[in-house]
Each structure stands twice: as C-alpha cells, then as structure tokens.
Amino acid sequence: MLPWLARRLFQSLLLILVLATVVFAVVRLAPGDPLNRMVDDETGAADQALIRTRLGLEGSLVQQYGRWLRGVLQGDFGLSLRQQRPVADIVAEAVGPTLLLTASAYALHLLLAVTAALIMSTRPGRPADHWLQGVGLALYSVPGFWLGLMFIMLFSRYLGWLPAGGMASPDAPFMGPGARALDVLHHLVLPMATLALGAFMGTARYLRAALDDILAQDYILAARARGIPERRVLVHHALRNALLPLITLLGLSVPFLLGGALVVEVVFGWPGMGRVTIEAIWARDYPVIMATTVLTGAAVVLGSTLADLLYRWADPRLRLPDLGPAEGRSTGGR
C-alpha cells in the first residue's frame, strides 16, 4: 500500500508539472506575441516595456519558463495586469467562494442522484421511473447559464424571494457574524440549485446503471433466496457494492463540477475562480488565466488521486492480498 501511495503521489505531482508546462506553452507558443494581443497602437513604448516585464517576457523562452515555473512552485503567479496586484492574492480570495459553492452543490446533487437512482432502479418501467427520467433528461440538456437566468427571472426579479447575484448584500459589512452567514446562504441558494440540478441526472443515470447491474448479480438472487428482507438486500448487499462506482464517480466529478461552477459563477456574479477566469479572459490578463487554469487542473488531479485512494480502501479485493494459491478456482467458462 505505501509504495503504491508514494508512486501515485509522485505521478500526480509529475502530472501537475506537465500540466503547468502545457498551459505555459499554449500561451507563449500561440501564433503572435502575447504582448500584441494585449496592447494597441496607442500604448506608449514605456508602458509596453512595463507590461513586458510584468508578463515575464524578458530573456529566452526557456528562461521565461524556468522563472515562471519556479514562481508557480512557490505559489507566486506574478502580477495581475488589470488589477495591479499579485495573482496569488486574487486567487486566494476566489478559492473560498468556489469551494463553498461546489461543496454545497455537490452534496445536494449527490442526495438527489442517490434518491433518484434508488427510485428508478427499484421501480423499473413504472411511472416514477419514467417521470424522473423525463425531468432528469430535461434538466440535463438545458444550458446551465440559461437555467440560472430563468431562476433569476422567476425567483429574484418576478417573485423577489432571493438575491439575483453576488455573494453578500451591500449592507453585509454592518451585520453581525450570524446575520452575515445567513446572508451568504441566502445568496447561495440559487447558484447551488442551478449547479446541482444541472448535474444530478448524469450521476443518477450512472448509479442506476451500476445498481441495475448489481441487482442482476447472482449474489443478490442468492441473498433473496435465503429470505433476506428486501430492504436489507438493497442496503447491505446492493448499496454497499454501489459504493465502489460511487467513489469512481467522485474522482470524475471534480472536472464537471469546476466547469459547471464556472458557468454558474458567471451568471450569478459569484466571486469565485470561474468568474475571475472569465474576467481575466475578457481583459486578456494572462498571468491570472494561467494561474486559474493550472490550479483547476491540479484540483482535478488531486481529486482523482483521492478517489483512487478511497477505492483501494473500500474494495476488499484490492485492500487484501490473496491468502494463498486457490486450488480448483472456478473457471466460469464451462
């Protein structure tokens, strides 16, 4: 286990380094000087030189790369061109809101997905199954940014129940800590619901397929034939096995979630990484774009590493070595 863990962690670190290199290469090797994409003819020569310094465009490409990568490893992504302050500060402010949004949306989506999968899998072909599939398909196919706009239109502009965007009310600085937390939650409802509703059906369908496979297994038939009550068969035999595909899904969800969060953050003006990224792209603020892309990539790599780790812990076939050579193993072939 330990050598495996060490190897896995090393691989992940290597992958993050390569990933940072790719980001650097895309920005620097794209046709045209990055400087030309930023400046127009009216920018004075002195300003151009300043931007060149800020972008780290001095020296050879290899030197630039070395300088940038060293900075990245120390958590220094340079200066933002637009905001004139360290990228690391901008990103640090954005991580919290994104974590809050994705974690709460993930919890809600998981709850919805497991419930829907259980209902569909235990009532195949019944009305509940069909309805869930229909509604789920619709939510799954709707553009996330448009769903967010529709929510704003209905719940915020028309009904006036919930705020349309941002993370805090203008008078938040004058509130007590409890009221301020409530205020944030109030702002969180719509973005969280948009993200969770758009994502849960994909997970539910995946889980349903896994559950259907499990429920068709011989060991479920055997357990039922031993007169084990149906509820116990579902929980102790089926769901415990469905945990394994669920863990795999956990690793796969990180990219979907971060991608979805970007969409939602833009629509709701949620001050997270996604919004920072989009604003940086509009302003061609390359140091920020590079930082957020590398960091989300790193988050995905860490997520899949964590899922691998959990999987090995949860599956007895991977956790334990064989006790000895098994004589007359059944072949299943005949």
Place this chain on the structure above:
Amino acid sequence: MTDTGRLLQVRDLRVAGPGPGPGPALLRGVDLDLAPGERLALVGPSGCGKSLTARALLGLLPPGFVWSGEICWRGSTLRDPGSDAWRQVRGHGLGLILQEPLTSLNPVLTAGGHIAEALRVHRGLGRREAHDETLGLLAETSVPDPARVARSFSHQLSGGLRQRVLLAATLACRPTLLIADEPTTALDVSVQKEILILIDRLCRERGMALLFITHDLSLVPLLAERVARMEDGRIVTTCPASAVPLPARPVVSLVPDEIPAPVLVGRGLTVTYPELAAPAVAGVDLELQPGRAIGLLGESGCGKTSLGRALAGHVRRSAGQLTLAGAEFPAADRSAARSQRRRVQLLFQDPGASLDPRQTVGAALAEAAGANGADPAALLAEVGLAAGLVNRYPHQLSGGQRQRVALARCLAPAPSVLIADEPTSALDADTRNQVLELLLGVMARRGLALLLVSHDLEVLQDVCDEIQVMYGGLIVERLPGGEAFAPCHPYTRQLQAAVPSALRGDPALWAPTPLHPVAGPGSMGGGCPRFGKCPLQKAICGKELPPLKMLSAGYWLRCPEAETEGSSHFIDTL
C-alpha cells in the same frame, strides 16, 4: 384441494419473458410434485427452462417476467412473490445454490458474514451465537479451518470452498427443500466429486428434499431417485433415476500404427505471464504427428490452454524451441511467420465467440481460404453442413452448426496441424459426440496432426491415440489412450476416480474422502507441484522436481513413488 402430505406441488406453471405485448412463452405448463425428503433431478438441454422453473418456485423471476399457475408449499398456495409468506418460504422452506459460486457470494462481505446474516434474520440469533453457529455450519460442510474461511472474502477462496460457504449459508436457514442449480458445472472434476458427496450427505443427515438441476445425465443417479426431463418449457417424461441410460460415447476407431515423423515439435516450451509468479507452462516437450490425435488433459489453471496457444504461435514463449516441419516457428520474418501460422490452426471452445458476429459464414470461409481458393461449399460439405448456410450470420446458427463452421474455417487454409481447445465443452451431449466424430474423421482423411485439449478424461480416453496429463505447467504422465489407458500417476488416478461414471460404477468410491490439505507455501519451492495434495508424497517430493521418465514404449511418468511402490499400493489409498 391440495394434498397436505406433499412438500411442493406445482400445477400448470407458465412463464412469459418480457416483450412488447405478450412476451415469449418460456415455461409452458410445468407440473411438479415433491414429497418430504424426496430427491428429484430436473434435466434437459440448455435453454429448456430448468433454471427459470427454480426461480419461479422461489418467486424471484427477473423483472418484466410474467407467470401464472399454482404453486403450493406444504398445502398453502403462494400468490404474491413480495409477500411475507413467500419470503418465509425462501430460506426456511426452499434453499438455493447456484452454478457459479464466485458470483453467488457478495464480494464486499466476508464468507462468515453471509452465514451470520441468515442466522440473525431467520433464527434471531445474537452476534456471539451467530458467530459460533457459523463456525459449526462451516465445519458441517467440511470446510477446513472454519475460523479462517469465515474471515475471508470470496475472491480469496477456491471454487470448492466458495460452494461450501454458499451451502452453509443456505443451511443456516434450515430449508426443507434444497434447489441445486448446476452446482458443480463450473468446478473441476475432483472438486465436483467432493461437492456431490457433500450434498448427498447433507440431504441424508438433515432429511432435506432435493431438486437437482443439471444438464449432465451422468450425475443424475448419484444424487436423485427420480428424474424429470424438460424440453422446451415442459416436463416431457419422469422416470426412476436408475432407468437413466449412461450418456452415449463417441465412436472412433483408433488404429495403433507406426508412429510417423512429427510435424510440430516443441522442446522445453515455457510460457510466463508478468502477472503470475509461477510460469503457466514450465518446460514442456511435445510432438505432434500427422494422422495422430494427442490428448492434453488437465484441470483449470494447469496451463493447457497456454500450451495449446503457444504451440499455435499465438502466445509468445519465454523459453524453448518450436519447429514446424523442421523450420523455426514462428519464423523471424513476419510474412513467413504469417504463412506458417496458416498451417497451424486453432479450434476454440466457444464457437459463438470464435466467429466474427458481423461476418457471414461465406465471408468468413472466403477470408480464411485467402489465396488458396478453397471452395466454401465444399468446406461446408466436409463438415456436414448444407451449402445454403453461406449467407447466414453466426447468431442464426445452432451451437453445433457454429462449431462445424469454425472447423470448416480451420480447414480452409489447408493446415497440417489442428489444435482444438475444449472444442466440445460448450455443447450438449448429443452434439458433442457428433462433433468429436467429425473432428477425428477429418483428421484421418486429411492426415492432420491433432492436439485435443480437454478437462474431460473420458472424451480423451475414447478418441486419442496418446494422452498427456498436465498439472502446474508440467506434463506429469504420458500414456496411450483407448483400451490401453492405464494411468499410474496418483493425480491421474484421482481424476479417473472422480469421473461420474466411475463413481456410479463403484459404490466404494462413493464414500466421503478426507479433504486434501490446502497447499502451503512449501509446495511452491521447486518440488513436485502436487506436493501437499498427494497421498504418496515423501519429504523429498517437496524439494526436488522428479523428471519425466520413459518406463516403456509410449509410457512416461513423473513420479518416482508411483514407479517404485508399484501400481497396486495406491489403489487402496485413493
């Protein structure tokens, strides 16, 4: 009214599969009666509805299946599969064991967990009592070291142990009728024997009735008193088990002849896989001669399939030499190797998997013939099929027809060697004999060198000129087939004694045998691979691998003990 003296009474049981509108009729009026303690075998070809009958009795049909008819358990009619009454019958009344013990155990639950769960649900035992009772049940099903097995997960157990654990979990509910659905089909013969003996003993001791579902007629008299034959969703005949005829055997004339010069010669063939510690094939010498059938006998995992594929040039050997008609095979030159490979053809176990599902019979044969222009119609005629089949796809053919097409494809490149890997294991008994007779006929007519790889001792004995017995990647005995088949190696003799017809012929063999101790790490250390499981073993066997020695013309043996003790000694010990 129903007869309360009956344990189980089934009248006009019908089951339809799912489908738009009324589904296909799968059971078409099954009637069954079982008295307490009675032992009935349900036989029939695959797909006749045997297993579906069992699932209908348990009220556990797959979703979408529709049933009708009357099922009476101890005089009361069962109506709703979801009801508590029927659930009580499952477990308490009916117990079920399935064909594939690996998939019948939950992979994330320990073996003991399965048994304890049943005890706590059905008999309301506490944690402590359930644990003790679990160990007792494992001991009753002849599990060595119950405490260790109870802690194990199914992937850590052998096939035989898994089936015992499943039996113990079933017995935990104290059923009065045990339904055994092909309980030994996935197991090797020696393990099959032990499981059959165990089921027989448990039924006797507990007075359990038995519904024994099998496709293998030769097993019926071992466990059942009465046999019901199913065909196409109906029970067609019922008769006493003693009236069941022995399955027919293939008729092949073995002509002892001068042994011709070999066409394919392997020396010291070794095959290793990176994921396995021990080599799958460990230095085997083998020669195949034109017009002769060599049998390669072995249980699952012995390396026989790897050896067969290595001989056909499909698996890369890690050591040893292989020559085809005197030339290195496969040749270093790729295109030369390809034309060599056409001369050594492989016939596979499952014809459904060995034919491309998207190719018609004609296209497959034309592709196989390649430049040599063999006529598809003539090839089909040679394997006893009508030329009209050329436009069919594999899924439109029966199992026997598919295997004949696969054979025709092997013949298309006009090979000189044919390696048949369990060619009849996936077929029903009648078809099996026809295909074997065809195979041997083709071999004689074309002067093919034939290697027949099989786990079935009787098949090889009937049709092969010579039999080589494989265990642990090694040939342990090499002897003539047919009438002259008289093995001395303790392993071969054990296989011979586990064959169903041998069990039936000799009541003395039908006694419980002591379990072979589980192989410990000592047997991995370069000694005889049977060390730890052999009745004749001496300490030296664990340290030195004995050589394969020629004792007389056509007879080789790798066991100094069997050689010196003489064959009379160990007949008694087995």
Place this chain on the structure above:
Amino acid sequence: MAVEPVGSLNRTDGGLRTALVLTTVGLAAALLAPVLAPGDPSALGEAGARLAAPSSVHWLGTDPLGRDVLARLIHGARVSLLVGWVSVLAAMLCGTVVGMAAGLGPRRLDRALMALTDLFMSFPRIFLVLLLVSVSSPSLLLIMVVLGLTGWMSVARLVRAETLSLKQRDYIAAARGLGLTPLQVAWRHILPGLWPTIIVAATLRVGGAILTESFLSYLGLGVQEPTVSWGGMIQMGRGILLDGWWVATFPGIALAVTVIGYNLLGDGLRRRLDPRRQGGGQHD
C-alpha cells in the same frame, strides 16, 4: 392467480421516435432557414417595433434592436448544428485513431497515448476551451477546432477500452491464425466491432458541444455578430429579464429541445446497437 405487472416497453421506441422528430426538425430549420424564417434575421425594426412582445406579427417578439426573434431562432440553428456536428466528427476521428492505436499498438505506445489523454483530461473542458480561445481571435472555425481539440480524450478512452475487449475475443485470435496482417485484422474485424460504440458516443456528444458553443457565444467569446447564435441571443436578453423575457427564454428552449433530441437519439441508438450500457455523461 398472481400476475406481475408488465412494464410498458413501448416507451423505448417512443424515445427514439421523439428523438428522430426533434433532430429532424432542427436539421430542417438549419438547412431551410432562408425559406422558413419570416424575414431577414438581421433586419432592424423601426422604433416602434423594438422589444415588441410576442404577437401575430412577431410570433416570438422582437429584440431591443427590433429584430424578429423567430427568424433569428431559425437561423441560429445553423451555427449550433454546424459547430455541434463538425467538432464532434473531428473529436471522434481523432479519438478513434488514438484509441485504436493505444489498444492495438505496443505497450509503450499505449502508455504514451494514455498519459497524453490523462493530461488533457485533467483540465475541466471549459477551462481548456477558454485558454485556447483567449490566445486567438474568435471565429466560427476556431470554435469548431477548439471543441474538436478538447473533445477527443474521452472518445479515445472509450475506443481503447472497447478495442482491448474486442482484442481478447477468440475470433480475433482466429483471424491472426489465418495469416492476416495486424492492419487487416484492425480494419476488417476490430473497426466493424467498434462502430456501434462510436456512433452512440458521437450522438451523445453533439449535445455537449452545442451547449459549450452557446456558452462561449453568451460570453461574447464565440461566434460574432452578424452571425446569429442562440448563445448570443440569450446574452442580449440577459439584462431585460422582466421587460423582455422572450428575448432570452426562447433561444434557451430551442437549445434545450435540440440537446434533448440528440441525447434521446443517443440513448435510443444505444438500446438498438449496443446491448451493454455505457457510462453516464456527455458533458465533457
């Protein structure tokens, strides 16, 4: 007598039928846009016709520049479907070649290609798309290239897994035994076996590509005016959700219906072509 209820199995065909209707309507709108659309999608209305609510003249209303929403909706189908199909075809071609090469080639090639795939899968797709878009100037061609470049990885994994499983089949060993070259085996026996997987995967990915394109256009990073795109239309209606609800609502519905059509089509084809279930998502 106990009879279990039979599930209404006709629904499976219903799904496929709905899918065919929806996708055909979308395709027809895109192909016949100049004929079907009521007037020029870019014609500016007079002052009175700006931001007009749905009426008998403008069935779906007009936008703040007085342009007919229905006409723009029908023309917008062209961009969505073109981007969806071209980018998916590019991704499929690329993914199939990489997946087959990894599945059939030597172990070292497999490792290298899968490492590359893992690397690109480590970015959430939208971040990769935005990174590529940010270093170039927006255009229709660019969007298609970028979506193709960022969509092949999951296809490569799927094709590789299926290739590995097909490679184990006995009929592949038999074909090798008949002296076929590796390329012949791949072309005659492996590729035909992959078709169901490829067709289903492609159909299920069209929806995802359409959604990504619409988001880019919504951000102003995709297709530029005067080309009409649904994402751009939603962007225009973003600030007038109460006064001009129809401007953003209808293009969203058009997007959802189109994507539902392709998802249903993919599911239906999967039931028809591929007895085994594949994994869940198409938003990659």
